[in-house]
Amino acid sequence: MERIKFGSETKMTILADNCPGCNAYRGQLHQYACVVESCPQCGSRLLRCTCKALSMAESLKITKAVADGITDRSEIRRTSDTGSEHLDASYYEEGVMLWIIRDVTARDQAAAAKMNELLADTGFKHVGKGYAISAEDAARHMGVPVEEARAILEEMQADAVYPGWQDQEGTAKA
Ligand SMILES: [Zn+2]
Ligand SMILES: [Zn+2]
Numbered sequence: 601m602e603r604i605k606f607g608s609e610t611k612m613t614i615l616a617d618n619c620p621g622c623n624a625y626r627g628q629l630h631q632y633a634c635v636v637e638s639c640p641q642c643g644s645r646l647l648r649c650t651c652k653a654l655s656m657a658e659s660l661k662i663t664k665a666v667a668d669g670i671t672d673r674s675e676i677r678r679t680s681d682t683g684s685e686h687l688d689a690s691y692y693e694e695g696v697m698l699w700i701i702r703d704v705t706a707r708d709q710a711a712a713a714k715m716n717e718l719l720a721d722t723g724f725k726h727v728g729k730g731y732a733i734s735a736e737d738a739a740r741h742m743g744v745p746v747e748e749a750r751a752i753l754e755e756m757q758a759d760a761v762y763p764g765w766q767d768q769e770g771t772a773k774a
Contacts, residue, residue, distance in 0.1 A: 601640040601653045605629055611643035633665035633695070647692040657755040659691065666695020667702065676700065 604610075606619040607626035614636070618625055621636035630637040637646040641653035647666065652659060670676065679696045680687060687697040705712040719725070723737025733741075739749035 603629055603654065603658065604638045604640050604646075606636070609638045609643070611638060631665070632661050633669050633691075647695075648690050650689050652691065655755075656752055659694075662691045663694040663698055666692055667698040670695065670699045 605627055606622075606624040606629075607614070614620070619630055619634060619636050622631035622634035624630050624634070633647065635645065635647060638644065639646045639649045639651050639653055641651040642649050646654075647662070654662070676696055676699060679693060680700070683689065683693045683696070687693040687700075701715065705715050722733070723741055724733045733753065735746050735750040735753055738753055739746040742749055742752075744752075
C-alpha cells in the first residue's frame with residue numbers, strides 16, 4: 601500500500617503546518633521512521649502497528665531508519681523484554697532486531713561468522729558494510745519470477761538499504 605503523507609492522517613488531526621516528528625510539510629512524505637507517520641491500512645502509528653502494509657522495499661528502508669535512529673540501549677532491552685517472540689511484529693521491533701544483529705556482529709567475530717553462515721542459506725552475501733543477493737537467489741527464496749525479484753532488488757538496493765552495493769566486488773547484480 602502507498603504511504604500516508606503528512607496531513608492525510610485518518611485517525612488523528614494535526615493542525616501544525618509541519619510534522620512534529622520529522623518536519624515534513626503538508627502533502628509531503630514523512631522521513632523514514634518518523635513516529636507520526638500513520639499506517640495506510642489501520643490508520644494507527646505505522647512503526648508500532650502490526651499490519652506491515654508497505655512494500656518490501658519501503659519496509660526495509662523504515663526498518664533500517666529505525667535501527668539507525670536508536671541511541672538508547674535501555675530502549676533495546678525494554679523492547680526485547682516486552683516485544684513479540686521474534687521481534688518482528690512491527691517495523692519498530694524489526695528495527696530493534698536489526699540494531700541487535702548489527703551490534704552483536706560488530707562486537708563478536710564468532711557471531712558475525714555465524715550470521716554469514718545463516719545468510720548463505722538465504723542467498724545473501726556479506727558485501728562491504730551491507731548484504732547483497734542475486735536476483736536468481738532472491739526469486740527462488742521469494743517464490744517470484746526473476747524479473748520481479750530484479751525490480752524489487754533494484755528498488756531496494758538503489759539507495760537506502762545497501763548503500764554503495766553496486767560498487768562492491770562480488771555483488772551479483774544480474
Ligand atoms: Zn513526520
Ligand atoms: Zn496498521
